[in-house]
Amino acid sequence: MDKPLETIIVDSILDAIADQRLRAGTKLGEQALSDLFACNRAQVRRSLAALTAYQVVDHLPNRGAYVATPTPDDARDIFQARRAIETVICRNVVRLATQGDIAALREHLRQEQAAKGSDNRPVAVRLSRGFHVMLGRIGRNPVLARYLEELTMRSSLIIGLYAKGHATLCAEDEHARIVDAIESRDEAEAQRLLDEHLRHIEAGISFDDDKPQTGALSAMLRGIRD
Amino acid sequence: MDKPLETIIVDSILDAIADQRLRAGTKLGEQALSDLFACNRAQVRRSLAALTAYQVVDHLPNRGAYVATPTPDDARDIFQARRAIETVICRNVVRLATQGDIAALREHLRQEQAAKGSDNRPVAVRLSRGFHVMLGRIGRNPVLARYLEELTMRSSLIIGLYAKGHATLCAEDEHARIVDAIESRDEAEAQRLLDEHLRHIEAGISFDDDKPQTGALSAMLRGIRD
DNA sequence: TCTTTTTGGATTGTGAACAATCTGTGTTAT
DNA sequence: ATAACACAGATTGTTCACAATCCAAAAAGA
Known part of the structure; x- marks a missing residue:
């Protein structure tokens, strides 16, 4: 049973979001992800397209992909x-x-x-x-x-x-x-x-506080499944 | 207000599926779509990734994308x-x-x-x-x-x-x-x-009959929104 | 000192060429 | 005649180079 790398990238990012290691607003740079997963940008690009369809990533044209910030x-x-x-x-x-x-x-x-x-x-x-x-x-x-x-x-x-x-x-x-x-x-x-x-x-949630900060990407994705 | 071409491709295909112009099992060839929308394959590829995430398209590695056939x-x-x-x-x-x-x-x-x-x-x-x-x-x-x-x-x-x-x-x-x-x-x-x-x-649906045939792609996508 | 403009670096988007894989056809051997 | 094999064409997957865009810092002007 082979696993397409694209699936691994998507699942890793979804896991990181679910575990709150990746916080809302974090930039998902293409180069950074290519380096992290040792692959080319095309695969990263397709993964980000899928994550955008899942509505957990916002894609701003010419500006990159960011972890979604729900209102x-x-x-x-x-x-x-x-x-x-x-x-x-x-x-x-x-x-x-x-x-x-x-x-x-x-x-x-x-x-x-x-x-x-x-x-x-x-x-x-x-x-x-x-x-x-x-x-x-x-x-x-x-x-x-x-x-x-x-x-x-x-x-x-x-x-x-x-x-x-x-x-x-x-x-x-x-x-x-x-x-x-x-x-x-x-x-x-x-x-x-x-x-x-x-x-x-x-x-248990309240919308009074200020927006939190964005964090470093690589540290948050550590613990990627094999 | 600019519309990314990728969105147009995805919406056109979704509309065609919703209207039953595109039937289950139809092959969505990359070259065919590139020609239809006058764009390069990279954009088609990202569009298909999004449609796959929407679960209306099945993606078989090395074999292409097909309109999903629900069981x-x-x-x-x-x-x-x-x-x-x-x-x-x-x-x-x-x-x-x-x-x-x-x-x-x-x-x-x-x-x-x-x-x-x-x-x-x-x-x-x-x-x-x-x-x-x-x-x-x-x-x-x-x-x-x-x-x-x-x-x-x-x-x-x-x-x-x-x-x-x-x-x-x-x-x-x-x-x-x-x-x-x-x-x-x-x-x-x-x-x-x-x-x-x-x-x-x-x-009003029954699962007795045989599987229907797949149709021609270009004819079904006519009536693409501007 | 504050605002505006310019400029350099980095990031995203695009395009084409090349490699890998699959499908269908035709050939050959049993 | 059937089955296995081999080959050709087409399609998907990958890679790399280049163009377009954006962001931030430095420079110029008020």
Whole structure:
């Protein structure tokens, strides 16, 4: 099974955004990326075109590609879309989750707990998003799962931009309660808890502060998958 | 206001797919597109990368780009996603639609009626999809609207592939009843009618028949927007 | 000192040539 | 006659060089 390099570039950048290693507004220079991935600019160019289509990168003609900076309006729309999509995903999960799926969710909760204790923010951010992505996979609707991945990525950008100090991560006990409802096959309760959870996340952001700064590219992309 | 050529290429192809002028499986040769749009292959290449990200084009390494051919499973997932998204859009529309919006919808219904009479299939297909896209715009959530555009495009591919003879288009009286419910601000009824409408469309397709043929590219892309 | 202009470096966009891969056709051997 | 092989044409992938554009710092003028 061969992996086209283009896919690796796209996934690496998406991962970095999801983990909040790449912050909104960071310039994605073509030369810099060519050097980092040891490839030619044409491949970088196509990768950036794909990322632009995913709406996580803004492409300004003659000026380059930048990690997207969602506006407060975007944030509202994105979270409304997440509630719409995750509600349906949740229903599918309640109906389709096997015992193995639920065990995997519990294991994930355990890891989230551990990461929270260890005070390792990038890992905690990744796991927190991972819970939602995991639900997407268990729901067995790749179309919805893909949109959810896109939206959680953009949510990471939003949280990185606008989160007020503390409440920046999903409360993992909310995740745990959702798994409980899934296990007891209580569709309405699971959906209610998930909707509430998303509203809590959204409530944890505020748009008062100033725009944050852009960071160095190469340092942020370290930890690229092989 | 300048328009990058790349955007024109992508939009032209998306329009052609939405109107069912481009059918599933059609090969999108780089040279052919370069000639059609009078540009170099690099721009075509980037456009195809974007279309691949939109999931309306499949890219096979060393073999070229083809208009995507959704599977029956894809169809089920896509229509479930449409119900999830359009339900929320519909709620927004009921709450936000101005009198002007409703007048525009009525005008659209009139055009649909006229097109159905004139037996002009491409126009009828475009208008039928246009109704749903219009709801997306009125709902004032660009994130949901964009997903809806993607999903309706893929729906066009599905209907082109699997529709059984007749019931291939939206029944426009269902559209009319939805507008009625919107105008009387009956949220639940509008959502119910829309959900039912989508189920009717999905019920109008069957996966028994053989795969259809691929067509000529240049003829299908005629009618490119300026 | 502040504003405007100019200029140099860097980055993005474009184009064409070359290499690698695939598809279909025709030949040859069993 | 069928199957395997080989070759030719066409298509995709890659590379490199050059043109156009933008940005920032330096220089000139008020």
